[in-house]
Amino acid sequence: MKKTLATALISASLMLPMGANAADYVIDTQGAHASIQFKVSHLGYSFVVGRFNEFAGGFSFDSKHMGDAKVNVTINTASLDSNHAERDKHLRSEDFLNVAKHPEASFKSTSVKELGDGKFVLNGNLTLNGVTKPVAIDAKFIGEGQDPWGGYRAGFVGQTEFALKDYDIKMDLGPASSHVTLDFVVEGIRQ
Numbered sequence: 001m002k003k004t005l006a007t008a009l010i011s012a013s014l015m016l017p018m019g020a021n022a023a024d025y026v027i028d029t030q031g032a033h034a035s036i037q038f039k040v041s042h043l044g045y046s047f048v049v050g051r052f053n054e055f056a057g058g059f060s061f062d063s064k065h066m067g068d069a070k071v072n073v074t075i076n077t078a079s080l081d082s083n084h085a086e087r088d089k090h091l092r093s094e095d096f097l098n099v100a101k102h103p104e105a106s107f108k109s110t111s112v113k114e115l116g117d118g119k120f121v122l123n124g125n126l127t128l129n130g131v132t133k134p135v136a137i138d139a140k141f142i143g144e145g146q147d148p149w150g151g152y153r154a155g156f157v158g159q160t161e162f163a164l165k166d167y168d169i170k171m172d173l174g175p176a177s178s179h180v181t182l183d184f185v186v187e188g189i190r191q
Helices: 002-014 085-091
Strands: 023-027 035-042 046-052 055-061 070-076 104-116 119-128 131-146 152-163 179-190
Touching: 023 152, 046 085, 055 179, 119 152
Parallel strands: none
Antiparallel strands: 023 055, 023 179, 035 046, 035 179, 055 070, 070 104, 104 119, 119 131, 131 152, 152 179
């Protein structure tokens, strides 16, 4: 599954439409230079924090024309990890992500709104638990340049929040736990 997912996403990322000077990047998950983390309030008293250990994707961008950027990411939902085996089993169940029926989540960008100083809003469609809805990710370009191994890299961070019920997640833990925050750290290697 892991190799198939990575191969499919690398192929898909290379087919992203590019602007005049845009370059294609593959997200560096093999070197663990990227992460997708989640945070949900636990009854209003603390937070459950976790991550998805397996995801892949790519992006196409030119730092001088950020508005033309494209992003495509697929997440293996069964790779959810909150550092608690019994809770993870419940989060993978029909009460939450229903990974048996929906083994993948995905994000595909639709537009970028530049805000200046490297900040931008990445708009796109998030598919989770079999439901696709638009989301806006508040993002920032961190930088780009040569790496010590002869490659070229670019990096970003981003965050979005949405209501669990919007993605047909039926478990109701009360109003304090109704939303999830996703945090992204993305480093890509130019192809």
